[in-house]
């Protein structure tokens with residue numbers, strides 16, 4: 461059995477998802493194509509110094525805007541490391557066999573790097589991988605990067621206790637998450653992986669695990685959870701169960717699984733309407749894709765026209781500065797070693813000028829529970 465490192469976060473969460481589906485359905489689609497295009501642009505930039513978004517857009521048949529923005533962020537993040545690390549491999553396919561456990565682990569990390577600091581001593585091995593999803597939006601990809609490190613070390617146990625790092629470049633959030641990897645972390649990863657691959661029967665449905673699982677369309681555990689979720693959130697008969705705070709909390713994972721299904725349905729419906737034009741709803745009504753065109757102003761070319769036409773005091777109400785984009789521009793201007801300090805200083809100046817507005821957003825999120833004495837076992 462072949463296991464890709466990219467599947468590891470899901471398999472370690474739900475061992476049954478390691479088993480291939482009886483009927484394979486291609487669910488990769490557009491999302492995976494955008495990711496492949498972004499990776500291709502960045503790989504070409506790192507290896508050849510050529511920035512060619514158009515060829516990747518054409519090869520993968522995706523929208524230019526979807527690719528150019530994350531790819532540009534990846535380029536800026538790579539600039540923080542370029543010249544300070546040795547590039548050992550770019551998208552190199554690697555594999556390792558585990559005959560006793562009945563699988564082969566394969567994968568290609570974006571980059572295998574070695575820090576140049578202390579090359580003569582013991583350079584740090586670094587796995588660099590870009591992610592187009594939001595930070596904290598699903599399973600942590602760390603188990604995937606640990607898989608890459610393992611493949612690179614090629615089971616050389618001695619390597620495990622040498623310095624190594626996993627760097628996750630979050631393209632949507634515009635920052636690099638740097639994780640120090642110790643031998644104990646790799647050993648724990650290996651033991652969890654072997655346990656999961658020996659098991660392969662335990663189902664653990666969750667919104668994160670089921671979303672991209674190849675067994676999703678035929679999984680009894682996911683179907684059971686969906687049915688349970690519908691009944692729990694929208695009971696069809698009997699007295700309504702009161703929504704106590706405890707019950708609201710218990711329903712959250714079910715709500716997340718249902719939300720994924722509704723998003724999947726929305727996408728399929730939009731595709732069907734694109735293909736057929738309209739679809740009958742009943743004798744009187746039909747569904748169609750309504751269209752609304754909205755204009756937006758590109759600030760760069762607009763600036764010269766606006767400042768000529770409208771006094772700056774009157775323009776203020778219509779001006780917006782995107783903080784994330786501004787910080788990326790500021791950091792790109794600052795020298796190595798001083799980027800964060802410069803960005804912090806700029807933010808302090810903006811705060812002092814009353815230009816920074818603070819809003820607090822609250823989202824229901826899951827974290828490990830701190831158990832009190834006598835709470836559970």
Ligand code: SF4
Pocket residue numbers: 470474476477663664665666669670673674675676677679680681682
């Ligand atoms: S669909 Fe969900 S529960 Fe079923 S195997 Fe996949 S991840 Fe596990």
